[in-house]
Amino acid sequence: MELAANKWFSSWFDTPYYHILYKNRGDEEAQEFMQNLVNFLDLPQGADILDLACGKGRHSVYLNKLGFDVTGVDLSANSIAYAKQFENETLHFDTHCMCKPLGQKFDAVFNLFTSLGYFDDERENRESIAAIKEEIKEGGWGVIDFMNVKKVIENLVPSEVKTVKNIDFHITRRVEDGFILKDIEFEDEGEEHSYTEKVKALSLEKFLYYFEKAGIELVHTFGNYQLQPYDEKNSDRLILVFR
Incomplete structure (x- = not known):
């Protein structure tokens, strides 16, 4: 998306x-x-x-x-x-x-x-x-x-899967151009969804x-x-x- x-x-x-x-x-x-x-x-x-x-x-x-x-x-x-x-x-x-x-x-x-x-x-x-x-x-x-961005970046988990309400959220994280990005992909009721959270590393x-x-x-x-x-x-x- x-x-x-x-x-x-x-x-x-x-x-x-x-x-x-x-x-x-x-x-x-x-x-x-x-x-x-x-x-x-x-x-x-x-x-x-x-x-x-x-x-x-x-x-x-x-x-x-x-x-x-x-x-x-x-x-x-x-x-x-x-x-x-x-x-x-x-x-x-x-x-x-x-x-x-x-x-x-x-x-x-x-x-x-x-x-x-x-x-x-x-x-x-x-x-x-x-x-x-x-x-x-x-x-x-x-x-x-x-x-605390310094600790978050130091301990960034590159990828994981979180299952909530029978939905498998595939999450990947990265640091790019001064932002911390989290890509979130999942399927629900046969439909694919994709979002990216983007927060400035302040x-x-x-x-x-x-x-x-x-x-x-x-x-x-x-x-x-x-x-x-x-x-x-x-x-x-x-x-x-x-x-």
């Missing part, structure tokens, strides 16, 4: 297969991370949080249960349609591209689970960071939770470059969801806390 350049994510994320492949992502781990994060940031009850690239809204729903007023936005219309079933007076979802400011300001803006770096055009990555700054209230916080140094351009101050870096210090060789995540 040939995907339009620069927009692979708008096709793949809208398919049911994306959610089948990743259905075992740990909700318990995600909730522990959210609890640790809001405690660290000392966010007051009722604070406004923007969950940027929220997917089907699992982080948004949990943050709302913790007592926060949450807005979740995502480019995937199908994901937002699913998330809207959870809406209430303090939880709202909408379709939106992160490279444009939302036009509202929040006490905290969270961009979680490696939801940045999808664009081919470097300018759109910079615009996404600048948009996050525009969405943070005076004295508020921004958080980006990204993969290092801490690259984020610092983006932050400098946007006038953002990096305050803390963490290396996992328990908020332990970041180590470029051993940490699973690169979690950036800024304002």
